[in-house]
Amino acid sequence: MNANSDGGSTGRASTAGSVPAVRTAVVVGGGIAGLACALRLAEAGVKVTVLETRRKLGGRATSFTDPRTGEVLDNCQHVLMGCCTNLLDFYERLNVTDAIEWHSRVYWARPPHAPDVMQPGLLPAPAHFTESFATMRMLSLSAKRAVARAMWRMLRMGASGRAQWEGRTFNEFLLETKQPADVVTRFWSPVVVSACNLDVDEVSAAAAMQVFQEGFLANRQAPLMGLSKVPLVRLYDPAEGAIIAAGGEVRMGVSALSIAYDGARVTGVVTDEGVFSADVIISAVPADRLAKLLSATAIARDHRLQHLDEVGSSPILGVHLRFPRRVMELPHLVLPGRATQWLFAKDVDGAPVDADGSQHIHAVISGARDWMELTEQEIAQRVLADIRWALPAAQGVEPLAVRSVKEKRATFAIVPGFERIRPRAAVDGFDPHGGIRNLFLAGDWTRTGWPATMEGAVRSGYLAAGAVLGTRLLVPDLAPARLARMLGVAR
């Protein structure tokens, strides 16, 4: 077996252009991870079949037609960043890169005044936010000093220092760096909960630090914010054509019922449409689903599968509101210190309002556990209070329609210690405990080094495909800027 740095080994090494030793593969799950994995396998000449239980692709990054209005809505706004190198590679392969609009400015609401703006200035990374941060009025001078102190500490500790914090919460770091409570509420918390879907007192410190080290400090391209101009379904539907064009197959509306195991290898996926057999099987479903597909014997045989029931989740609430007229001028807005963290003005074909003059605003509440039992009316009331706080033009304006989307298991919970239970894509070639060598694992929750994101999902798919092929498929991270590197961010 060949060990490889992409997270495992296959013993089936192939070189680009040669016929791969693995001839057939079944991927269970047509979310981003499964699609990314299948595309790379198909491109390498593997005859791959994707099984997706739903009749659409994209998994949790999805759209639906609102039966009340007939409108195609996303389950929730999905944001990507400049540091999402693998996701961007996947978009290029799907030919959808043009659907992403990039924003370098982040607006922070400060009513009744104009919002503060955070944007890269002239200084090189890691100092690129210094100019705009210095002019932000929502934080006092002493608050800014406190933030700068914590940022400096994260910069200097680098990736290795961050790993030391893996078992602790980010709040412990904030306490250690003496962050005032209102700075936590108005600065750290909105950033962390939006990126990791857990608040500072629950999230793994290492995960939150990675957001600041790699997403803010390392490179001035990294914090660029990408928003899709089209519904999410139009980003991921093209994967079907791309996989078929590369020689694979996508079967939608087919549910995996179990993964057959003969005591040494997985032999096929049992579905409501028969058994799909293949040389290798790639699971690209969430951990709780995988636990249901495998027998207790199979789970007991593979150390990667010992912690499936320990993978927790955290909810996100997305709320679509249609106002009779334009109430929001900016493309997006952070609401510091409010329960609603972000507002997005949803353009229609590049125009801020619909043909009838109405405007679609999308509100996002991450880490939304307290909201899951609320009715749509209660949700609307709370979100409207936040919108009216942030947008003077919305005061006194009643929305024409409100549609809330509760995603109870939106993401895995990246709590302290989580990295230790995240499984690799493949069985380690030198693992004395053995394992199921032709079963590969993908999905945002597997060991990607990333929080639950579209980038994490693509990484997991590329890692699994790389492990099957015995080659490295991950796209390199953005290189840290020279000054950031000298100061230690990557060490």
Ligand SMILES: Cc1cc2nc3c(=O)[nH]c(=O)nc-3n(C[C@H](O)[C@H](O)[C@H](O)COP(=O)(O)OP(=O)(O)OC[C@H]3O[C@@H](n4cnc5c(N)ncnc54)[C@H](O)[C@@H]3O)c2cc1C
């Ligand atoms: C509300 C919300 C907001 C988010 N916001 C962002 C954001 O702003 N930025 C960001 O980067 N990420 C965001 N994410 C996270 C991102 O959507 C996920 O990390 C990513 O989509 C996970 O992809 P995946 O392929 O690993 O898993 P999934 O999307 O869960 O894919 C698994 C697939 O397997 C299928 N499946 C399950 N069981 C079976 C079975 N038995 N047989 C066949 N198929 C099966 C499912 O239908 C699904 O399509 C958000 C997620 C949610 C829910």
